[in-house]
Amino acid sequence: MRMLLSFAAPLLALATASSSTTANADGVMLDPSREFHQSVDCHNAYDRLVADMQAGAAISPAAREWAVAHEGAANAGTPCAPPLPEMIARGGNWYIRTIEGRDTAAAFYHKQKDPAALSDLGIAWLNGTVAGGSAQDGLEMINEASKLGDPVALFTMGTIHASGSLGATQDYARAFELLSQSAAAGHIDAIYRVGLHYHEGLGVKRDYKKAFEQFRAAAERGHFYAIIMAFDMINSGRGAKQDFALAYRLSRTVAEQGEAYGAVMAASSLLQMKDPLKHEDEILYWIELGIEKGDENIRTKLIPMREQVIAAFTKAKAPPQYVPRAYKxxxxxxxxxxxxxxxxxxxxxxxxxxxxxxx
Known part of the structure; x- marks a missing residue:
């Protein structure tokens, strides 16, 4: 067992080193700034339907009925209905880009101060996806929406204050305050960033235990970089127990997406469990996946390691060598x-x- 455990450290080092440099299954480099929060509300869902109709795409009868009701609510000054499951299933990160979507969202804001409508409009203008306002106008709208409690606006303003971008003064304390409010509302990327602030002591006293709690919460919802941070903290025992069953469960979230470093983390976690022999097939499976999906650097290290792990398993399973009794x-x-x-x-x-x- 000690021989098998010796392979966990180099696998862990390889996983950590690869996490920021490995291409994914499509050959695209992983982006540390990638956002995982799926922001699908009635305003961007409506705009997406309008864009689909303008492009000649087929729209379900239920979606058409929902869109008509959405327009009616905007004119009547009543709250909009939640998006249909088929709209949510398409994912978020859609910016308003049609005139109809822009004007309908504006009606929701002007008639009932809908913070999500204001946030969606501000983000659209900040990114230049629809006419009607400048980037500065968009920033001011997002700031106003954050004061009204919109989670996306709170996250956006938090990241702006953390980086000191778009003319804002870098203020970690203010960033932490805004991100914490967004995280409390369930914004997955805000949860991850609050973990980073605790981990690095940015605008708040460094607290590894609280950092791990945030990373785990985001990791449980599939945030890749939260998984990496939680995995690293479990392995090092920094702010967390060395719970390799948990490390393995979190690693699989990444590994099952075909990510090479996720497969390496999964193998490392299993090798550090009490009886790695019970997990021989899984360990070798994840190592093989790492070889298949990894870049040249990963393959160069994993291929000889695979042979060494196989040899170690063979030796660990061999019966004790027979030693005849000494004749006296x-x-x-x-x-x-x-x-x-x-x-x-x-x-x-x-x-x-x-x-x-x-x-």
Whole structure:
């Protein structure tokens, strides 16, 4: 077992080093700034439907009915209905880009101060996806939406203050405050960034335990970089118990996406469990996947390591080597007797078999 455990450290080092440099299954470099929060609300869902209709795409009857109701709510000044499951299934990160979507969202804001509508409009103008306002106008709208409690706006303003971008003064304390509010509302990227602030002591006292809690919360929802951070903290015992079953479960979230470093993390986690022999097939499977999906650097290190791991498993499963019992020669023992009649003594010398020395 000790021999098998010795492979966990180099696998862990390889996983950590690869996490920021490995291309994914499509050959695209992983982006540390990638956002995982799926922001699908009634405003960008409506705009997406409009864009689909303008492009001649087929729209379901339920979606058409929902769109009509959405327009009616905008005119009546009543809250919009949640997006349909089919809209949510398409994912978020859609910016308003049609005039109809822009004007309908504006109606929701002006008539009922809908913070999500204001946030969506601001982000659209900040990114230049629809006419009607400048990037500065968009930034001011996002800031106003953050004051109204919109999670996406809170996250956006938090990242702006953390980086000191778009003319803002870098203020980690303010960034932490805004990101914490967004995280409390369930924004997955905000949860991850709050973990980073705790981990690095940015705008808040460094607290590894709280950092791990945030990373795990985001990791449980599939945030890749939160998984990497949580995995690293579990392995090092920094702010977390060395729970390799948890490390493996989190690693699989990445590995099952075909990410090479996720497969390496999964193999490393299994090798550090109490009985890695029970997980032989899984360990070798993840190593093979790492070889298949990894770049040249990963393959160069994993291919010889795979052979060494196989050899270690073979040796660990081999029966104990037979060692014959050592033969011990019995010592000689002399026994003398005296004849009662003649008084003569007679002696005999034989091996001392009574000691069972021959086994």
């Amino acid at each position: 020669a019995c010592p000689m023992k002399t026994v003398c007797t005296v004849n009662h009649f003649s008084g003569l003594q007679s002696c005999t010398t034989n091996k001392d078999y009574w000691s069972d020395c021959d086994g």
